[in-house]
Amino acid sequence: MNSNKKFGFTTTILHSDRQNPIEHGSLHKPIHTSVAFGYSDARKLASVFQGKEPGYRYGRQGNPTVSALEDKITKMEDGAQTICFATGMAAIGAVAQALLREGDHVVSSAFLFGNTNSLWQTVNLLGPKVTMVDATDVANVEAALTPQTRLVFVETIANPRTQVADLARIGELCRQRGILYVVDNTMTSPYLFRPKDVGAGLVINALTKSIAGHGIALGGSVTDTGVYDWSVYPNIADSYRRNPPAQWGMAQIRAKALRDFGATLGPEAAHHIAVGSETMALRIERECANALALARMLDADDRVQAVHYPGLPGHPQHALSASLFRAFGGLFSFELKDGIDCFDYLNRLKLAIPASNLGDTRTLVIPVAHTIFYEMGQARRAEMGIAESLIRVSVGIEDPEDIVEDFRQALSA
Template identity: 80%
Template sequence: MNDKKNYGFTTTILHNDRLKGIEHGSLHKPVHTSVAFGYADARQLASVFQGKEPGFRYGRQGNPTISALEDKVNKMEQGVGTLCFATGMGAIGAVFQGLLRAGDHVVSSSFLFGNTNSLWQTTMAQGVGVSFVDATDVANVEAAITGQTRVVFVETIANPRTQVADLQRIGELCKARGILYIVDNTMTTPYLFRPKSVGAGLVVNALTKSIGGHGNALGGSLTDTGAYDWTSFPNIYENYKKVAPAQWGLAQIRAKGLRDFGASLGPEAAHHIAVGAETLALRMERTCANAQALAEMLEADERVAAVHYPGLASHPQHGISSELFRKHGSLLSFELKDGIDCFDFLNRLKLAIPASNLGDTRTLVIPVAHTIFYEMGAERRASMGIAESLIRVSVGIEDTDDLLDDFACALEAC
């Protein structure tokens, strides 16, 4: 292969390991299980620890298998560097562990994954102010910014109600104000959307979900897109300014958020995710098509009170989603009309599986208010538009007709 050619998304990911050179001609980077790395020259060991030359220090900060996955994700997001973590929450937690200090302020979308919302509550208890806003309108973000605002954090498509943030205009606002813009790209993946295109400085991906895609490995990543000027960020310690300014953020997060915090990805999980990532584009094409068909069917059913999916013309942010994303994603949610018990409905499904993961090859369903958002209470759920009958659907790659028939039969039985 001519490595100077600009290959497509799948071709690039599929051949990335091989083009970088692998032991014994293997087509996949093998699983390196060692946590320690020896050097014949002790001076070289010191040089690696001081960041003067590349190399591996200790398994908690990475190894060759994890490094190969980081390079793949970095190619997907077109970043200047990527770090991998044990989970997506580990990646988000490492950002705030590594970059924020007491007295800082964050503006966050109020439409958040439940665990991210919980993490913000912990962050607030430790002295960082957080303002939750409706990020579907940039005016709400702008109104919440203060002199201490260090970060604006949004998800592309919110889980589970599928609100789409005003991504482009929030990016323009953050650039004008010199604020770090962090976008969680999990629901769209780098195949459907690259947050770099709207000025995001850091991009989060829960690799457990669609990138790994098979529900067999936990992982998360954080990519620096190169869009943010780290020389304007006030919380960088002098010790991490010894590298080029473009690397200041990741250098500090690697030390404070990965080395010290310890949310390290294991090599076996990294290998599973790297192999799964090879078919991301193919799977997303199928799951998005299935989600569109299922959303349209549910919207037309008289027993369904509401359907939330950006691919529907009735969705409030359908225009933004159509403009920014290649497809509208594989996640949807819907509400049943009064008198239909959501548990009875779920128990009648034969193919869709009651489970809490997302981005699997199989269709997964869950009653949101009673499970993943139960802990936050009814008042907070209501503020996020989460009805008691809301069912979240992570659409899989099943044959479309089989999937639609499964939901139709369950509704008919109700």
């Protein structure tokens, strides 16, 4: 394969491993289970540990199978370097652990996945201060900035109410102020959107979701897009400043978050994710088409109070989404009219499965207020627009007529 030629998204992923020699002519990078890596020359071992030449030190800090996946993610995001972690939450936590210090300030979207919201609350108790704002308008982000603001964090599309951040204008604001812009791309995936295009310095992906796609492996990643100038970031330790400035951020994340905290992605999971990623574009196209058809059906039904999906013209950020994303994603949420019990409705579904995940090949549903957002309490849910009857739907790749009929018959009953 000619590595100098630019290929399409799926072709690039399919043939990524073959850009480097693979053992025994394998078409996939094999699963390397060893946690230790021996060297015939002790001086080379020392040189690898000191970062003077490439190589593997210990399984917690890197593995050939994981490295091959990291290279795939980097290509997907058109980035400079990727570090993989055991979960998506570990990847977000790695950014906080490695890059923030006491007295620092973070501006975050208020519309976040429940566990990410909880993580920022924990960070807020440990020294750095976190301000949550409505990131659908850049003016709210700008008003929250202080001289101590080190990073701005947003999700592309919020889970589960699907608010879309003012991504491009926030990126421009961060560029002007020299602030690190961190974008969680999980809800869109690198196939639908590349945060690098709006100035993101770091991109988070929960690999568990659309990239792996089959609900069989946990994983997360942080990708440095190469856009951010790390020479202006004040919290880089002297030991990492020996590298070229473009490498400072990731060198510190790999050491302080991956090495020291040990949220390491295992080789078996990395292999599952890498294989799943090969069909990502095909799966996502089907999921997006199914989601749009299903959202339209529910939106037209009088028994449904509201449908929250960027693909619907009535969504507040519909036009913005159309300008940013290849399609509108495979996740939406909806509220039933008063008098229709959400649990009874979910129990009438025959295909959609009550379960907590998204980006699976199967359609999954969950009553949000009673499960993944239960811990935050009713008042905080109300602030975030989480109705007590809200149902989140992660749409799968079923035949479209089957999944639409399943949701329709559950309403009719």
